[in-house]
Amino acid sequence: MSAYDCVMAARANDRPTAIDYITRIFGDSFFELHGDRRFADDKAVIGGIAELNGKPVTVIALEKGRNLKERMDRNFGSAHPEGYRKALRLMKQAEKFKRPVICFVDTSGAYCGIGAEERGQGQAIAENLMEMMALKTPILSIFIGEGGSGGALALAVADEVWMLENAIYSVISPEGCASILWKDASRTAEASECLKLTSQDLFKMGVIERIIREPKDVDSKLFDSLKNLIAQTFDKKAEIEPEKLVEMRYNRFRKF
Amino acid sequence: MTKDIFNFLKPKNELEGHEEKPENKPYIPDELWVKCPVCKNVMLSSDLEDNYKVCLKCGYHFRIPARQRIEMTVDEGTFEEFDKDMMSANIIDFPEYTRKLKNAKINSGENESVITGLCSIGGQKTVIAVMNSQFMMGSMGTVTGEKITKAFEYATQNRLPVVIFTVSGGARMQEGILSLMQMAKTSGAVKLHSDKGLLYITVLTDPTTGGVTASFAMEGDIIISEPHALIGFAGPRVIEQTIRQKLPKDFQSAEFLLEKGFVDAVVERKNMKDTLAKLLKLHSESEVVDIECL
């Protein structure tokens, strides 16, 4: 599979979105919490509390929507500043109640628009990066589709980052890269190769800890095994002193 | 005759997110006359220099190289540079990047898009970092992030404030995801510094966009901007393409950010050093405060 095939697979409309993961992993236990308490509720970001093997977790996800209506409603998974602020609010809540945070990432990037700029898109992302780095509770981020630049990183300053086999994570979209560098958006495939955005590339560079193999047809096995992996990981992280955990998280990013 | 001796800067509404062409970026030359790209006023180079490279007629702040910024800002003879020889490599083997780095070095006379060091400003010992638009439009590569992170770590260890002048087109795509990781790395270093109760001031200059805006530029305890600087997450052209409409005039200007509550103050270049000195003094950790100097 070429890097460009991977880009296409990561964006495919029939790919499971965050809602599928939340439903299949946490079932009825998921209780959604809305709003950033400052401006609005951003539907591109879903947040809430759920139970994982009897223990509470905070769940935060970028949701693209599963059909056209949902996609419009969720702004195609491109969050505004209030989405990132909602995420941070829920992470702080998780820290207060000493429960771990799981993030599902699937976005082409933070939204570029007038309202987003007026309300401080850059500041909202920056604050998440800073605060997540010091959050005294475990954070795990799983890239399930697209991981577009700062808008993805704002939910991925984590103790571990995992990627679905065909997910991507990049500093810029291959289209953007091709049009800026070569003034030629048709060279997207070439840009996809150059950017080293596949799970394999990122694993080699130490940017992610784990690749989740994707079965041909998404079946319950994927969600079951993912659920077990998440639970095991949180059990291990729970044994680490919060101060030590934060130090390890800093060092995780310090090495780049 | 006059035609050739004028050097035009790009008007700022032509700027866009991410980096621009690093080559052939026009800068104020050692010519006799200079034309303001905003009001078209023609003035003597020497007059412009004497006026901190600010247009005498309309107040447009010309972009200036990092070295000159340091000269304008720090107490004479106090600057000690950190990591001067640290240089980027083509880590993900990106086409043309090696050549671009070489051009950027020739173009700017510097090894990276940021200069860091120790200095005094108004007698206050401070760690300073100044980004350079002449080096790949101030884009953030791993060495940029490393130098800024090390500067913060030094400041944290030695209980010193940090002042950063930002100018950046954003992430450096030729370094792929490792460029993005610098946003997290620098933010972590800012946080450790902040948690020790130490002061961090950012000065946003034209243009500050993308990954730098979405990390350390917006993390200062105090955020200052030069007048009319373009500041944003997405570049104006990217936004216009996304929303398919023209942006209002002065959208993403320093004054716009001040109005929206994202900048503490817009300060003219000629007052910048005194402003920084005053703020540093107000946060000084020494027991004795000389009231006369405030």
Ligand SMILES: [Zn+2]
């Ligand atoms: Zn002028």
